[in-house]
Amino acid sequence: MFKRALVCTDFEDSLQRLIMFIPDLVLSGLDKVVFFHNVSLTNEREIPKVDDEALVQARERLAAASEAVLPEGKSVIVDVRSGRVGDNILKAARYHSADVIFLGTPTRSLLTEKILGSTATGIANQLEIPLLILRPQLVATYRDQELALRCQTLFTHLLVPYDGSNSAKYLVSQIKAAAQSADYPRQCTLCWVIDDCIRVELQESKDTVQAQLESIKADLETTGMEVFTEIRQGNPQGEILKSAEVNDISAIAICSGKSKGILKWSVPSFTSALLRSSWYPVIHFPRAT
Secondary structure (H helix, E strand, O other), rough: OOEEEEEOOOOOOOOOHHHHHHHHHOOOOOOOEEEEEEEEOOEEEOOOOOOOHHHHHHHHHHHHHHOOOOOOEEEEEEEEEEHHHHHHHHHHHHHHHOOEEEEEEHHHHHHHHHOOOOOHHHHHHHHHOOOOEEEEHHHHOOHHHHHHHHHHOOEEEEEEEEOOOOOHHHHHHHHHHHHHHHOOOEEEEEEEEEEOOOOHHHHOOHHHHHHHHHHHHHHHHHHOOOEEEEEEEEEEOOOOOOHHHHHOOOOOEEEEEEOOOOOOOOOOOOOHHHHHHHHOOEEEEOOOO
């Protein structure tokens, strides 16, 4: 599904643990894994200055990545930079031609997330590549065997919230393109939630919804992917999470238009609510328009 991943860690999100599981990440389809860390500039006497000691320490903490034994054609790189974290992530992603960026996200108050989400917001608004959002708490608590298996199966089975919107159609097109060019995803569950809050006359009938899902399913199955469909009724956010619990998914795939953006917590939306509440990995596909 993805070939070149930029794994961003601040050493507090537990994503640095992934340096011990690079062969497992490769089994998920990746050819190149770049571990990125940013060191902030110091403000000695109000003059920004590179913290050389912190740069050395960061490289030492990530050095074990170079010890990974990988098949021919696979590679791992450590990239440590100094400066503004958002700017440097963008530069590193472009330099390494990353096609996915791994980020951790906190589970704190809404106000805290507005502040801590600013980096992800800037990245999503400037790069047309997906973000894989991981819960640091889960990465930290997995035992080695559990984390190895998680790394191997990151993109195996995607849960795709679908509602017939342009964003949903775009999301499906991206997943289809990925399946045509790689071995992943191997399975996909299309879940349409009929929202209880929408007036009955504006809702799609279940027969109409099922017909649309069957059409999308048939199209995706041309890639060799195994596709499942389900219809739920209720609160979209809650029902999608319930679907994730029972369908043995590896990640939830979502898409939001650029006019709304990702992680703009001040505006209630399905995307931001799901990112705050989901303990499952979430892959956000940004739309070009």
